[in-house]
Amino acid sequence: MTLTMNYTYRIYPDAAQQEAMLSWLETCMRLYNRCLRDLKDWMNSRKCRIDRCSINREYIMSPDISFPGYSSQKRQLTQWKKTEPDLQEVHSQVTQDVVKRLHNSWESFKQRGRGFPRFKKYGRYQSFLFPQFSTNPLRVNQIKLPKIGLVDINLHREIPHGFKIKGVRVVSRCRGTKWFVVITIQADLSVPETSPFGRAIGLDVGLIDLLATSDGLTIPRPKFFGDLQGKLKLLQRRLSRKQKRYKNYSKAQIKVARLHHKIANTRKDFHLKIAHQLCDQADSIFVVGEACPKDIDIDYRVMAKGFLGKHSLDAGFGQFRDLLKWVCWKRGKFFSTVDHKGTSKQCPECGYQWNNNLSIRWHTCDECGYSNNRDVASAEIIRNRGIEKYPRTIGERKLPAECVLSGILNLDKCNAGMPNREVGKPALYRAFQRREDVTK
Template sequence: MRTAYQYKLRPTKQQIIELDRWLSMLCSQYNYLLADRFTWYEQNRSPINACPLVCYLPELRENPDYYSQKKTLPQLKKTHPWYSEIYSQVIQDVVKRVKVTFDRFLKGDSNGRRSGKPRFKCRNRYRTFTYPQVKEGCLQGNLIKLPMFGKVKVVLHRAIPDGFQIKTVSVTKKADGYYLTLSLEDKTVPEIKPDFDPDSITGIDVGLKEFLTTSEGETVAIPQYYRKAQKRLRVVQKRVSRRKKGSNRRRKAVKQLGKCHKKVADKRKDFHFKTANWLLSKYDVIAHEDLNVKGLARTRLAKSVLDAGWSSFLSILANKAENAGKVGCSSKCL
């Protein structure tokens, strides 16, 4: 079983500059690899019912896949020596990210659902890089040793339980600083109980008047964190719109707006975790309706639906139920 713990990083000023530099270079490489795939795709596709009589014949070359793009990395370090300062597996993870993004566009995910056309990322939208493998003992006290970067201070607000093994490490830049995400493998997850107490089974119905109502009639009030923060967000948003584009004052206002939105998201996430814990402390099986949240988010109820965050809550509920050896699923699986 995989789980993730997130911690706040406390890098020095010099380390912040280096982290920003890494993200900038990785963003450029991501856009370059994505452009290479788009070039091949546009030059080699031709609809059967709309083939032009006169067309450009490109130079024949193999489809750039994960392995062929990965082989270009040694040459990249020769032509652009500054990429040698980044850990090799971090750059390889960028190739994998491009592959996953493009495959979802052409083939779809495991359920056959295709995503939209991938977009090139501007510098502010490329915020994460990942170490696919780390050595044992990389986390020592409140310091984590990142290969080819050095030791960075971590705020360990909770200890990693015994028996958990760190598999991957991700560094993410958010509005209020850098965060460390540890992907942990736990081999001691309890098996799902074969027999359940009939009195310990319930169904929940989510809504906009009440966040959820159980089959026993218990209700949980909807907090509406975004609605309550709208007045403050409106003030900060006006401050951003009045600043001159490209100025330092606008950059500061954008950062302040990001912090306000992050505060709302953190409150909502905390509410979801506490509600899921409350349900799992009382019931062994929790069934819910199969919601089309994306469809509801396109209606006039979009703001209220997104403020409730049903998809996030149901995902958290299913994950925590699996960790606890219980069942949280839609009514289709029962």
């Protein structure tokens, strides 16, 4: 089995390299639009019937011309390169990937029935791909990109042992002022799916508390966008007063883009830290969401369309769920989703149904007398449903006596007493250890 992952690194090209990469992006954008134009012209020429034409206008194209598919446009690209020096400056595999990128979008459109490929305007084509490398392009603190040269890179983490670099995508951010590379690595490795085990917790998300766990842990919702909204409003007002196509307008655009980039990075960093904290506390984590059937799935996009849409988008519930799933897989924890219906209207102790509105934030059961925070009670329901879904494998592990007596609830219960270097070993690490043991 082949395992593929992406690692993202910041790069620091010099002025000449940055100018070359921006020129490549514009050339790729024009090539993408040109191929899309040929595809749309062919489709428009086949819209009307054979015996009649449109009243206004009609595209006339010979019926012998076949559909401009990936192979035909790739052959046409070779002819274009003979007469156009801009295409000759770009690496050949990069231009081929542009054609492939368009037809991947076309195939996705045919499968979904929506999302027809659109023309790219200036600045909207933000990445290009080197799909293969014969040798390792990484040096000590540099990466070697074909036709661009050695570029300084912040290699904040090494490529794992046993993985090979298959492709490198160069990404432009903040109006071409920040650059990143997304390195695709592969290895012939089989990582088994994690079975439910150990200590289980349920998670409930909300706008008052971003997160509430079945253990009683509540994390207030940070206002990533709200805290910087005043500064963003000021920068956008200054941008609106600048004259377009002048240098001051471009400088103001960069300031706005950098602030948006900072907000997004702050939100993602916070989500990742919370995900690792949750993996330290439990072995099996249950949430409401995406893997469920459509009739019981919770769609956060619907929340974003209401009067609390700005706050829902600022919290980033969907991104947090995806990042938590990734961190659980990486660290060998079990992650699963359950039905969300009725989680806030049921008592976790006796199952009694109640219909109090959202303004009542404290749950008190009239049947059994159970009393707790409403979000925590909902998280307990989610945990109970997860345990019911996997009844045979989930069980509590016995804690060491010193951990129980200390009263520490935010430690890794399953690995209490172990050295820090042994806690939470990733699944990839264990898989490589097994492979090395078999080889020995």
